Amino acid sequence: MSFFDDLAARIDAVDSVVSVGLDADPDRIPSFLDDRDLPRWAFNRRIIDATHEHAACYKPNAAFYEDADGWRALRETVAYAHGKGVPVLLDAKRGDIGNTARQYARVLDEVDAITVNPYMGGDSLQPFLSETDAGVFVLCRTSNPGGADLQDLELATGEPLYERVAALADTWNEHGNVGLVVGATAPEELETVREIVPELPFLVPGVGAQGGDAEAAVAYGLAEREGPSVDVGLVNSSRGIIFAGEDVGRNTVSGPSGGHDPDEDAYFGAAGDAAERLKKRLNQHR
Numbered sequence: 445m446s447f448f449d450d451l452a453a454r455i456d457a458v459d460s461v462v463s464v465g466l467d468a469d470p471d472r473i474p475s476f477l478d479d480r481d482l483p484r485w486a487f488n489r490r491i492i493d494a495t496h497e498h499a500a501c502y503k504p505n506a507a508f509y510e511d512a513d514g515w516r517a518l519r520e521t522v523a524y525a526h527g528k529g530v531p532v533l534l535d536a537k538r539g540d541i542g543n544t545a546r547q548y549a550r551v552l553d554e555v556d557a558i559t560v561n562p563y564m565g566g567d568s569l570q571p572f573l574s575e576t577d578a579g580v581f582v583l584c585r586t587s588n589p590g591g592a593d594l595q596d597l598e599l600a601t602g603e604p605l606y607e608r609v610a611a612l613a614d615t616w617n618e619h620g621n622v623g624l625v626v627g628a629t630a631p632e633e634l635e636t637v638r639e640i641v642p643e644l645p646f647l648v649p650g651v652g653a654q655g656g657d658a659e660a661a662v663a664y665g666l667a668e669r670e671g672p673s674v675d676v677g678l679v680n681s682s683r684g685i686i687f688a689g690e691d692v693g694r695n696t697v698s699g700p701s702g703g704h705d706p707d708e709d710a711y712f713g714a715a716g717d718a719a720e721r722l723k724k725r726l727n728q729h730r
């Protein structure tokens with residue numbers, strides 16, 4: 445089955461387009477996990493336990509795992525997410541010359557989808573695109589303030605670069621496995637890109653901590669697909685979900701303790717609540 449068919453089934457099953465970003469920043473992992481063998485894995489495991497019923501997808505950002513313990517933590521995390529039936533999109537923003545890209549693309553044996561950077565052109569993405577079962581999300585109009593520096597530059601044809609990327613990505617979609625990354629902080633660009641590529645699903649980051657537009661994320665981020673009854677796309681929040689527990693008072697207990705420390709349960713319960721809140725907020729606009 446293709447990534448987007450799997451994703452459609454998952455969105456349908458949990459009635460959610462929420463991508464939970466597993467950006468397990470070691471500086472923000474709660475100190476009660478310090479004594480664990482792999483604190484990032486211990487953290488992600490509990491985040492997954494708390495959020496999987498609301499997660500269409502998990503999106504670990506590779507930046508938070510690029511050291512020896514990090515790779516181990518990531519591998520455990522991916523296996524655990526899969527055990528819960530949730531697809532994993534590795535946010536790695538890859539893109540390089542062919543033989544290097546072929547090595548980068550090997551990670552698609554382990555995860556279900558990846559983000560890629562189109563700056564080096566179509567051939568740099570071929571090794572990913574030819575993995576027909578995997579999802580390949582091409583950076584198009586990013587959510588950061590500097591996203592405009594290059595992506596909004598006007599080409600000789602008068603169109604901005606991000607529009608050309610969207611049109612090119614459509615031509616790269618021979619196997620129906622291409623999506624685009626368009627930030628929720630750029631709602632007008634989201635609308636424009638949706639007009640250019642009606643059939644490509646978007647990964648829309650930037651709601652939550654970056655303050656992006658959740659309504660536009662849903663209105664323009666989801667694509668109708670032939671067959672599945674649901675529109676397909678993802679709206680990601682990372683820090684706004686996984687670190688929601690930082691706002692919980694140490695003695696506030698939510699729900700049954702289930703054999704865990706009640707303060708820890710409150711911490712992770714807040715992440716589950718944040719994922720559920722985002723799911724409901726997005727569903728109002730689906």
Ligand SMILES: O=C(O)c1cc(=O)[nH]c(=O)n1[C@@H]1O[C@H](COP(=O)(O)O)[C@@H](O)[C@H]1O
Nearest residue numbers: 505559586587627649652653654681682683
């Ligand atoms: O490719 C991405 O996922 C991405 C693209 C983009 O334009 N903006 C963006 O924030 N992201 C990623 O999405 C996540 C956003 O995290 P929060 O701001 O904490 O929700 C981070 O992992 C970013 O690297």
